[in-house]
Amino acid sequence: MSLVTARWKSIAKEAVERAAIMARFLCLLHVTDAYLFSSTLVYGPSMFPTLNLAGDVLIVERVSHRRGKVGPGDVVLVKSPVDPRKTITKRIIGVGGDWVTFPVGPGNGDRSRSVMGCLGEAMIRGHCHLFLRVPKGHVWIQGDNMYASTDSRNFGPVPYGLILGKVFCRVWPPEGFGSISH
C-alpha cells in the first residue's frame, strides 16, 4: 500500500516539476515576444508593392518604439484605432509637429477635417488637398498603396501609444528576404 502511495507521490512530484519548467518556458517566450522581437503574418493590399498581397512573414522588433526611436519612413505595426482587436501594418509619414498633405478622395477627409490641427485646403493640379499638422504625441500613418488603404486619411492621426513594433525584416517568401527599404 505504502509502495503505491510512494509511487504516486513521485509521479505527482515529477508532473509538478515538468509544469514548472513549461511555465518558465512560456514566460520566457512571452517576454521575448513582447519586449525583443516576434514574427507576424501580414496580408492585404494596403502595403503593396512593399509587401505582397498574399501574405508575408515579418520579424517585428519591439525595442525602438518603447525608446521613442521610430520616425518617418519606418514600417510599423499599429493597433487599429477603429477595432482594437485588429493590427494593421502601415508606414509612418509624419510624427507630432510635422505637416502632412494628402489629396481628398471620396470617403476620406471628413474626419481629418474635424480633428484638431487641420489648417486648410488647397487645389493642387485640380485635386483638393488637405494640409494639417500632426498633433503632439501622434503619428500619421499611410499604406504604400494609397488607392486601397484605410489609414490616417480616414481615421486621422493615431496616438503613439498604439504602435506595437517596428518591422525589422521579411523572412517569407524567401526571395523577398531582407530588410524593408524605404
Add this chain to the structure above:
Amino acid sequence: MSARSSLWNTAKKCVTIGLIGVTVKDRYVSIAAVRGGSMSPSLNPVTDEVSGSRVSTFDDYVLVEKFCLGRYRFSHGDVVIFTSPTNHKERHIKRIIGLPGDWVGISHIDDVMRVPEGHCWVEGDNLLSSLDSRSLGPIPLGLIRGRVTHVVWPPSRIGRVKREIRQPTVPSY
C-alpha cells in the same frame, strides 16, 4: 568554486522570478499608483475642496486586471488605466462614460457627439480637476492597459472600486 556556483544559482533564480513577474504583470494583474485627485472620491479622496488636500498623505495603490484586454469588452462605469494619447509615457486612470455608438455631451461647448467606432469616452470622477475626454476627445480602446478593480494600499482604504454608472452630461434642451 562553490561560491561561483551559488552566485550562478542566485542569478538564475533572479532571472526566472523576473520573467514570471513580467509575464504576470503583462497578462494577468499589476499594481499601479494613483497620482492626483482627478478620481476623487473613488480614488485618492479629497477632503478639503478648496485647497485640494487629502486625509491620507499616501497615494492609493490599485490592482489592475488585464483579462479584459483579450476581447476589449468594457462596460459603462468601469475604471480603466490607459496610455495618454498625447504622451505615450504617461498613464491615466479614468472612468468609462461612453462606449462606441453612445451620445455624450461636451459641457463647455454645449454640444453632443457620437463616440466613434473603437473609441470610448472617459471622465474623471472629480469633474472640476480632471484632464479627460472633455479636452482630449474620445480615446481609442487600444490605448487601454487594464481595468482597476481594487484598492490595495493604504490598508485603511482596501476594498473594491465600485462600478458607478453616471449619466453622460448631455445638455438639456
